[in-house]
Amino acid sequence: MLTMPRNDLLLFLGFAIAVLTMPIWMAPFGAAYPDLLQRFMIYGLFALGFNILFGLTGYLSFGHAAFFGVGSYAAVWSMKLLTIDALPAMIFALIISGIFALAIGYVSLRRSGIYFSILTLAFAQMSYNLAYSVLTPITNGETGLQLNINDPRYLDRMFSAATPSVPSPTMLGLPLTGFTGFYFCAGFLIIAFFIAQRITGSPFGMMLKGIKSNQTRMNYTGFNTRPYTLAAFVISGMYAGLAGSLLAITDPLAGAERMQWTASGEVVLMTILGGAGTLVGPVIGAWLIKYFENIFSAINENMLARFWDFLPDGLDHAAVVVSAKFVGEGWFLTLGLVFVLIVVFLPGGIMEGVRRIASWIDRNRKSTPKSASPKTQPAE
Amino acid sequence: MTLLKRGLSRRRVLQTGLAGIIGTGVAPMIFTKGAWAQEFCNNPTGDTVTFGLNLPLTGAYAEEGADEQKAYELAIKHLNGEGDGGLLNVLQPSALKGNGILGKKVAFVSSDSQTKSDVARAGATRMIERDGAIMITGGSSSGEAIAVQGLCQEMGVIFMAGLTHSNDTTGKDKKRYxxxxFxxxxxxxxxLAPVLGQEYGMDRRxxxxxxxxxxxxxxxESIKNATEAMGWNTVAAVRTPLGSTDYSQYLTPILNSGADVLILNHYGLDMVNSLTQAVQFGMRDRQANGKDFQIVTPLISELMAKGAGESVKGIFGTSNWHWNLQDAGTIAFTKSFGAAYGSPPSQAAHTAYVQALLYADAVERAGTFYPPEVIKALxxxxxxxxxxxxxxxxxxxHQCIKNVLVVRGNESPTSEFDVLNVVQEVPRETVAYDPAIFGGELGPSEPVPMC
Structure with a gap:
């Protein structure tokens, strides 16, 4: 278990530290408030799971938001019916989303390539419509499923009387609000990162990468690839379900919108933006998109006017008018531009940029003698 | 132990461990230590107080959201003593002084809720946690209002709902905060029912x-109950997803259903689309059961009437408020809104403006921003x-009880804004009801939750 290659261990520790110190280094960016940090963790987890399927096997699922939504609904129902505690809600969400992924994966994985993508998209859109209008007794439709004062919560009732107000989710009595909620989610992101890292390095992961590079050849060498792809699909569906349940725990509401195809598309964007197939990339992509969504969309013309204040009169007004198109409601435009630039110039996503910079520094170092590159050193 | 053999010295383990402890243990303290200084969420300590405006600027109700934003900006100007003072001059009784609230200047932050509950909640959380909003207001969909209201109850921040017409907002899902x-x-x-009975007869389907x-x-449910009580029949009630653009698949079955009245429980862009398409289907020129086929839009606003254009002529609905009323308050508001933006305000703008003023007034009367006291004042x-x-x-x-307007699409509008006529002002005694009929519980106001 602990025989990790040194680079992997360093990556893991670096990642864990970067995540846990986020409240500090995110502060200058105006993003160090608990709700957004929780979202960073949750969507990072979602993208990490998506990458297990897309990054390793190359199967592009366009319906991952369905598992995310199912996880949310399962978690809220567990908090309504059983107990307000987070752990049963998460276990319940994992099981339900796993079963759901198994069913959808079993059908969808009979095809590959574009047909697979369309099948998953169709299933996700079906789930969305079911949640939105057909299954309203279970999902409460557009209004979204919320906790109520008079929910039964049978397990809680066995131990204590009902509270006069709507309880908020706890873990073993610890309320999961604010920064506690963030560290709770961060813990799961780090654990999930560790598992994803182990999967990538394992023989199973090698098999998945083999499927990505040439599935036909894998078949000819005698491997039945379908159990492997199905396992990857279920694992990544469960990651999505876990992320969905975390979102429902930190903010106890499950809405149908989070199953919409735009949400599925978003996780694809996150992964490609960060770098599909890398471990850290999808998480960074998720952070970037959530940052744009929450911070850029909140910038209004008053803030811009203050920002461009140093320009001479007239020019500052023009600057405000032009830049206002890219913030506020126009944040999609900015995101789109960033996406286009990255895909055109860095096809491997942000991680490719990082690699290029690293190798550039490496080259510069090599030209000066004496300083040996740490990368070329063997692990022992 | 294998860890150490794989090239990690004891020193490194200690170092990383220490960094982890600092990261996990100290970081949260840095960011929560300030919280103990205030006894409630976002207690304004400086010389400004921040409103959080949660507005749908995209999605089916975007137009209402944009109008609400104008109204809030106007209200904040008036509260700060800028502009012509608007309704500050006519509110009775009023504790407002036109120097901000309790001497603090009013500022605002805003967030686009995209007409989605999830996004609305995320936006409200951001404005409370990051921007220190003392009060959240706005919204143009009941789904949003209920979602944000629940959040505000958990956070201990007062929510002044914008345009929300569902019974649940102050019924089943009502909250103390x-x-x-509206x-x-x-x-x-x-x-609406008595007017419909009078115009269209008591035996409609x-x-x-x-x-x-x-x-x-x-x-x-409400329209069904009210019309069935006076003898109408309900043939069918079909649900359409929010934000649909093509209603033809829902409109075709109506032609052979034996119905002679179509009731459109839609709002915003949905209503503009469904009404226009129903009229294009020739519904209003049809005869059914020997009577003229009629369309009713129980909730309608000027913005929608304007959007639907010709189609809205002669159609009955209800409104919260109309800019063409002749009381001092309406005249003052229409005048200052028109002077600022060049068009008369919609009912969404009006309710948004009034909510901002009522909150400010309640704080002045309570003499504190402490939410339980403000709640008592309201x-x-x-x-x-x-x-x-x-x-x-x-x-x-927490429902306002006031007159309700029955309106009708203007047959001969004199301007692009003159699209609705007020047919009747239903007195508030008639539309008051027993709050117990919808159930729900407000919940406690104290202890104040800390955000």
């Missing part, structure tokens, strides 16, 4: 198309001069 000035579907039903979320459901508060006549903020469910 949530307040609604009227609701039940009141629309009571107000109605077909409902309903936006599929909390507001649509409760409006369908509960059971009786006021006048805001354009709806005498109004009561009912303590039992």
């Amino acid at each position: 949530g307040f609604r000035h 009227f609701n579907a039940y009141q629309s039903g009571i107000g 109605a077909y409902h198309l309903t936006a599929d979320y909390t507001w649509g459901w409760t409006q369908e 509960e059971g508060h009786e006021f006048d001069g805001m354009g709806n006549g005498a109004t009561l903020y009912r303590a039992e469910d």
